[in-house]
Amino acid sequence: MMGRVVATERKPNTPHEFHFWTALDSPVGIGTIVRVEGSTAVGGQVPRIYGVVVEGFSYTDLQSPLHDVMGHDGAPGNHAMSSTERAEIRLYTAHVLRQIPEEPLQPVPMGSVFLADDADVAVALRMDGYLREGESTGIPIGIYRAGGTEAAIHLDADFLLGPEAAHLNITGVSGLATKTSAVEWVMQSIFTHFPASKGSVAALCFNVKGPDLCFLDKPGILDHADRAIYEKCGVPAGPFENVQYYAPYKSDGFSLNTLRSNEALLDNVTPLTWGLREVLQYAEVLLNKDDVDAKADAMIDFIKENVLDRPFSDPMLERTHTVTSFADLEQWFRDVLRALEKKDDQSWRTHHVATIRKVRNRLSNISTRCKGLVADDGAVSDLPFGTFQDRTVYVVDIASVEEDAQDLIFARVVTRLREHLERRDLGVNHVVVFVDELNKYAPSDGADTYVRKMLLDLAERGRYLGLVLFSAQQFRSQVHRRVVGNSGTSLFGRMDADELATPGYAVLSPATRTKLSTLEKGQLMVRHPHFTQPIFVRFPRPAIMRGRDGAELYPQATDVTLEHAVTRSLRALDPSVTLAWVQDTIIMHEPEAVLKARNATVRARPDDVRAFFRSQFRPTVSGKAAQRPAAPAVLRTTPADDPYGF
Amino acid sequence: MSEQLDHSFRGAQRALAAALPPGAMLDRGGALELAALNPSEAPRLIAATLVEGGSMRRHQVGEPVAQFAAFLDGTQVSRVMTYRDAVPVVHGTVAAVVRERRDRRMGTWGRPIVRHRLYVPRALVPAAFWERLESTGLEISDTSDAADGSGTPHPFALRDAAIHRVQKDRERAEHELAEQWCGSESRPLFVDGGISGSAVAQSSCAVGVVKSHRTLYVEGADLVTVLALGEGERSSVLRITSPRRTTVASWYLRLRDASGRDPLWGLVRVEMKAEDDASAGEVGHRADEISRWILAETSPVSLPDARWDKMVYGIRDCEEFLKVIQ
Numbered sequence A: 001m002m003g004r005v006v007a008t009e010r011k012p013n014t015p016h017e018f019h020f021w022t023a024l025d026s027p028v029g030i031g032t033i034v035r036v037e038g039s040t041a042v043g044g045q046v047p048r049i050y051g052v053v054v055e056g057f058s059y060t061d062l063q064s065p066l067h068d069v070m071g072h073d074g075a076p077g078n079h080a081m082s083s084t085e086r087a088e089i090r091l092y093t094a095h096v097l098r099q100i101p102e103e104p105l106q107p108v109p110m111g112s113v114f115l116a117d118d119a120d121v122a123v124a125l126r127m128d129g130y131l132r133e134g135e136s137t138g139i140p141i142g143i144y145r146a147g148g149t150e151a152a153i154h155l156d157a158d159f160l161l162g163p164e165a166a167h168l169n170i171t172g173v174s175g176l177a178t179k180t181s182a183v184e185w186v187m188q189s190i191f192t193h194f195p196a197s198k199g200s201v202a203a204l205c206f207n208v209k210g211p212d213l214c215f216l217d218k219p220g221i222l223d224h225a226d227r228a229i230y231e232k233c234g235v236p237a238g239p240f241e242n243v244q245y246y247a248p249y250k251s252d253g254f255s256l257n258t259l260r261s262n263e264a265l266l267d268n269v270t271p272l273t274w275g276l277r278e279v280l281q282y283a284e285v286l287l288n289k290d291d292v293d294a295k296a297d298a299m300i301d302f303i304k305e306n307v308l309d310r311p312f313s314d315p316m317l318e319r320t321h322t323v324t325s326f327a328d329l330e331q332w333f334r335d336v337l338r339a340l341e342k343k344d345d346q347s348w349r350t351h352h353v354a355t356i357r358k359v360r361n362r363l364s365n366i367s368t369r370c371k372g373l374v375a376d377d378g379a380v381s382d383l384p385f386g387t388f389q390d391r392t393v394y395v396v397d398i399a400s401v402e403e404d405a406q407d408l409i410f411a412r413v414v415t416r417l418r419e420h421l422e423r424r425d426l427g428v429n430h431v432v433v434f435v436d437e438l439n440k441y442a443p444s445d446g447a448d449t450y451v452r453k454m455l456l457d458l459a460e461r462g463r464y465l466g467l468v469l470f471s472a473q474q475f476r477s478q479v480h481r482r483v484v485g486n487s488g489t490s491l492f493g494r495m496d497a498d499e500l501a502t503p504g505y506a507v508l509s510p511a512t513r514t515k516l517s518t519l520e521k522g523q524l525m526v527r528h529p530h531f532t533q534p535i536f537v538r539f540p541r542p543a544i545m546r547g548r549d550g551a552e553l554y555p556q557a558t559d560v561t562l563e564h565a566v567t568r569s570l571r572a573l574d575p576s577v578t579l580a581w582v583q584d585t586i587i588m589h590e591p592e593a594v595l596k597a598r599n600a601t602v603r604a605r606p607d608d609v610r611a612f613f614r615s616q617f618r619p620t621v622s623g624k625a626a627q628r629p630a631a632p633a634v635l636r637t638t639p640a641d642d643p644y645g646f
Numbered sequence B: 001m002s003e004q005l006d007h008s009f010r011g012a013q014r015a016l017a018a019a020l021p022p023g024a025m026l027d028r029g030g031a032l033e034l035a036a037l038n039p040s041e042a043p044r045l046i047a048a049t050l051v052e053g054g055s056m057r058r059h060q061v062g063e064p065v066a067q068f069a070a071f072l073d074g075t076q077v078s079r080v081m082t083y084r085d086a087v088p089v090v091h092g093t094v095a096a097v098v099r100e101r102r103d104r105r106m107g108t109w110g111r112p113i114v115r116h117r118l119y120v121p122r123a124l125v126p127a128a129f130w131e132r133l134e135s136t137g138l139e140i141s142d143t144s145d146a147a148d149g150s151g152t153p154h155p156f157a158l159r160d161a162a163i164h165r166v167q168k169d170r171e172r173a174e175h176e177l178a179e180q181w182c183g184s185e186s187r188p189l190f191v192d193g194g195i196s197g198s199a200v201a202q203s204s205c206a207v208g209v210v211k212s213h214r215t216l217y218v219e220g221a222d223l224v225t226v227l228a229l230g231e232g233e234r235s236s237v238l239r240i241t242s243p244r245r246t247t248v249a250s251w252y253l254r255l256r257d258a259s260g261r262d263p264l265w266g267l268v269r270v271e272m273k274a275e276d277d278a279s280a281g282e283v284g285h286r287a288d289e290i291s292r293w294i295l296a297e298t299s300p301v302s303l304p305d306a307r308w309d310k311m312v313y314g315i316r317d318c319e320e321f322l323k324v325i326q
């Protein structure tokens, strides 16, 4: 026995709160889970109450500090070796996690207090309901440790990935809260423990910050304590086995815009390039910011429906246009505007010339701002919508692309996921979408952007579809309330005192807030629908190379020449391709044509790479081949010792 | 299993209310000790024999040393429950405890004593009433001998008699515990109050420390010397004898600096076993040693107790403990 329940008129027990005292050396602390054994049976059953300690008090029989001053004659050093310690108490307040029986709900009775053991923790957190042998939906989130107890804490997959509830949000200060690490760990745990009966699950992560998520398939450094937690939680202490990276090109159109550009790591990096069609479909993502009116909207719709991807002719125009790329579209606009000028007309097919000019401006802006993502030749290299694989992480690296391009990628990827999940043809049943720095994409104040609306929709309806949002931010108070509010599970790492002072945290006791503001790395406070109170857990370092270690070990490829870039791409398909051969082949051609040929070759993955590539330069062969690629087959690696085979 | 009879004040109230006619019980009785005991005896001076040196002197006792292993104190509470005609029925509770110091913290040694009784002069109440009281099963102490036989005395006199009987019971409880301690321990016990009434006055394990000075055992110039004792000084050792008590060695000791206070402030009288065959030097040496032990107990202070100048923390701890259990 560790303590005794006490209640006084001034500090009575209630159905949700009770008090107990312990010996001075008892291992109780804020967050400790305890069990109370009542002494009087109610309805034939002796009540058992589980609680979590939220506040502690300590005092002596000293009635006034002045008495101590008098006792020491005003000199703190006097009688320093007092032969007796004053009578002293450790008094704790606990919040009820669970009462058994649950009815009638009564104030917590007097009783004996025990440290909760493994089994108690499971009952207290109602985990017994979803950890049943053979039909468990438990996803370990970490371990709870107190006194001699060490218990794995499980979340319920039905409440983490739908359909009952879904989503996970994590808050905490930069660097100390281990937010990104915690999400990586939870995803590893999900991949290990997500029950087969619930189907397949994949993760799609947007890398928004430096090298954070660039090395998910490389092992990290763990210590003994970390390994023990992996063991206890039954999660293999290794990196993700299946990871696919996607990154747009830089504005040069041939170097990948990612920190994972080292040659040794390119085998699972796929360029992300979209054509005009993909961009126009999501034009409103970018255009609504620029205050595009209904007339402009109508103009864009007209282009989407009548101009894009089909021969367009008009008696007024010089020629028939088949628009498949931004370059084609520009030609078309020029033709239209020239014709209007010639006729000195103010409108064409109900569209005013000013509107036409404005739309042309806006769209050409997009193609500049999103250069690298938007292929001028209309070529598409996309995520494998339709063939997503179970237990695979898809990382879309948008860390170094412009804000507009980020928004566009975000909006299109999430919308596509949603559409496919609605049609049940994504390839997997569940996708976890991880968005770091959520406050940037779904801020509590500011304009109602397309991206924010999309995240809101995801938070509110995603759980029925298996589309789950995992998000992180430093300050929860700066994120739109309904986005975090819909998150069934919330994690909190080390918190900033100012953030803790915001109204959202008022429900926490001062001691719990103090604990949150001093949490060490690897400790989290967890809120989950089954837990009636927040619980503190420990989790291990992710078994993944840290971003900055990876960036050091695998330095970024220096920007290469066009010849090098093409050689590298083709060598991935056919190791016999040499730089000299490429130089010879492209010497007579414009860079655009070379890239177009390279893109076509990479998409087609022909048996005879050299012949196919060479054939692209023949004027008779159309460069248009923009079919959506199948699932990215794992490309062969270039030998590390001879990257180019010069 | 039948419920055990509850002898505490509340339990006794219930038992009596059931046995007596409706309305007989007093609504609430305040503790009599607060009202009665204090000014009972007149202050007096009694000279005692000096056993250390030829004249009363002040002695520096030296640096405090913590040596006491335990502290003993007892408490009492009496309340009038009802009057039968002019005769009070008093309920008394006495309690005593030894609190032992282990690793600088106080804990209970052995079993504390708690006793509840009714105190009633049988000779002054009707036999039927006495029987009614007895029928409750409560323990009753007959205080008839307090009446002088000349009719019914003043109710307050009966009440005071009851309180003194309770006091005797308390002393008995204290002595029992002191004797238990000395029977099984050789480490020194700090006893609140004198030890001359107890068998432990014959053993060297118990030291009595008296806080009240209604009787002072010095006169004349010696009294002046005693009242002039400075902090950490003791008087020469005296021998105190009284007819029904054991002779003890005793001296005065000033626990705290009394400048600017009344002359008895911080002054205690210590009692220990009288060592008949010890030399004056030995006696003085022993008194110094014990005084140093007592001085070590002046911290932590026993505030907010009004007697904090003389009461050591270990004794306050006993009293707080007894408040809870009695």
Ligand SMILES: Nc1ncnc2c1ncn2[C@@H]1O[C@H](COP(=O)(O)OP(=O)(O)OP(=O)(O)O)[C@@H](O)[C@H]1O
Pocket: A172, A173, A174, A175, A176, A177, A178, A179, A180, A181, A182, A474, A521, A522, A523, A539, A540, A541, A542, A546
């Ligand atoms: N379980 C753990 N135990 C101890 N240290 C850890 C643990 N998990 C992560 N760390 C360390 O904590 C540091 C910060 O982790 P992380 O990058 O996840 O924090 P963050 O909250 O995402 O920071 P930021 O807000 O800057 O993105 C890293 O150096 C990481 O190695």
Ligand SMILES: [Mg+2]
Pocket: A179, A180, A181, A212, A436
């Ligand atoms: Mg981070």
